[in-house]
Amino acid sequence: MKVAIVKNPRKQSQLVAQQLEKLLLDQGIEIDGTNPEVVISVGGDGTMISAFHKYQAQLDRVRFIGVHTGHLGFYTDWRNFDLKKMVQALTQEKPLTSSYPLLELIVITDNEPRHFLALNEASIKRISKTLVAKVAIKDELFETFRGDGLCVSTPTGSTAYSKSLGGAVIHPRLKALQLTEVASINNRVFRTIGSPVVIAPDEWITIEPADQHNLILIVDGKRVPVDHVQKVIYRISKQEIKFDKFGHHHFWSRVKDSFIGQVDDESF
Known part of the structure; x- marks a missing residue:
């Protein structure tokens, strides 16, 4: 061994x-x-x-x-x-062993797509300005988000940053993703769902920012430098992590x- x-x-x-x-x-x-x-x-x-x-x-x-x-x-x-x-x-x-799902990110830019894996979560924000982004679930437009940012977490990550945003605690054996909002703007003009959303295993989330620049992408607490971001796709990875x-x-x-x-x- x-x-x-x-x-x-x-x-x-x-x-x-x-x-x-x-x-x-x-x-x-x-x-x-x-x-x-x-x-x-x-x-x-x-x-x-x-x-x-x-x-x-x-x-x-x-x-x-x-x-x-x-x-x-x-x-x-x-x-x-x-x-x-x-x-x-x-x-x-x-x-x-216990096998738990992972989050796969596909970042579409002007260049080649970039792929990332997350054990806990990945969040997207704008630098010092409101993030405006279209949010689609399984390629169907769900909402236009305005606020500080969005977080997509795995079940094991549901007890981390997502929980501090008001997300649910999800058992890690469930193959699901959770979308939580970071300080969304909700008034008579702008509306979001305003609550966490749990995504089924065969679905995916696409976030398309209105401004492709000045974005912050954080994967498992580590900032990833990105620019010219057309959209970010979040799905359950085909890979899993195994724990004894x-x-x-x-x-x-x-x-x-x-x-x-x-x-x-x-x-x-």
């Missing part, structure tokens, strides 16, 4: 990564950052997103594991004090722990 370790620069993550590497080597597991079978992220959700983009060209042959060294994360099954148990499970148990779940990947428990906390059963 070949394993790659991706870590963030925090001191605790660096120390945990060192411990993990020693445990893996003691079990005869090769550390290979080029052609791994398993990618272990040490840090938080941001570190997992970095690991995903680093190895996105190898999604058909790698699976991911997250080790958490900070606040509770949605992509991290293991805590830093569980390293021995995790390595034991990795070496002795038959791998069970080890039998304890409980999505709703994480949602509760992250956003609600301890629930008092005797409060009523």
